[in-house]
Amino acid sequence: MSRSLSPEQAQHIEDLYGPLTQSLRRLIDVTIRSEADDIEVAQAHRLIEQAADLLSSRLDPGPFGVRTTTDGGMLPWGNVAIGMRNAIAPPLNVIRDDSGRATVDLVLEAPYEGPAGHVHGGVCALLLDHVLGATAHRPGKPAFTGTLTLRYVAPTRLGKLRVEAWIDSETESKTIAAGHIKDADGVVTVQAEGIFIRPKAKP
Template identity: 40%
Template sequence: MDFEFGVISADEHDRIGALHEPLAEAVRRLIEASIHSGADAETIMAARQTIDEVTEMLERTPTDRPRVLRHEETGLPVVWRNPAVGRHNPLAPPMNTHHEEGRVWTEFTLGPVYEGPPGLVHGGICALLLDQLLGEVATRQLSKPKFTGTITLKYLRGTPLGPLRGEAWVEGHEGFKTYARGFLSDTQGATVEAEGVFIMPAWARDVTE
């Protein structure tokens, strides 16, 4: 694999965010509308055609930014396109994560596009979000290269669609392994618990920490 790496200034980061965050929000609303629409065939075909035109318009000028970017001020990787927390990725709710020493928390809302059983969040979506939270805390906000080794999710009860909270923290370290735990919760308490082991890859062991 061959990737361009680059650094982005705070100003440029904010300028692009101001364009792409509202675009992603608009696409999120479209995704939800498309799922719930009972429009007739003519309307749906007109919608498709207009969507295709917008796609072509956006594709005409592909981005020339390096694929992997670090923020000039924070030094942290830019996660715009991440499918769990990426503010430019319409797939992400997105989770807005807050980092404190050895801990991360987030509050977010999941709508019907994330539904599994009726009224409940798809169990795999809970897994996606907890993998991200445990990974962020284990890698100190992605500043250290570590990959998920194993993760176990324990479903205590169904997670309702709507406002949710997530938390994760580091339990400890052992050699190149970091142990993390976390949960998702609604107003009644935890719905899913997670524990994971994150491992620093061999190629990174002599250059970091």
């Protein structure tokens, strides 16, 4: 696949892989919760192998990387947090306002469990890293995590969550951001602060 797609090509691939990846998210979930008969499980296993074989008929050898559209759009389809083609990604739909504030509403169920009935502390860290980092991205200048500090102030139950992040202070090369996760009752469960670095553009 060429690294740069026309907007029409990109839309076509989204129409094809968006629903497939959504089905795959459901399959990940029911694989954890299934109590089906052995025969049904064995049959499901064969179907999964067949699906993987079909998709492997032609494969990009490397990871997805960064691809773009010819009109300058970014295609983060492989990204583990936001990727349209990555079934591990919830995926996060990050909404940013003019002040640089970033907000994500999401629902996490069985596939993101750590302690019984609760979101894994490491998944909370992943959410906060991504959403705090989103306040620091600039067009053509992605930001990389420098440091991240997390305080787990209450257990994060599986279910509806909101992740919010904002810019605390900023220079040309770095953003200091803060944020938190709130549960369905609006209770803050994890607080975070981080420094995000924008590498200098290569001359």
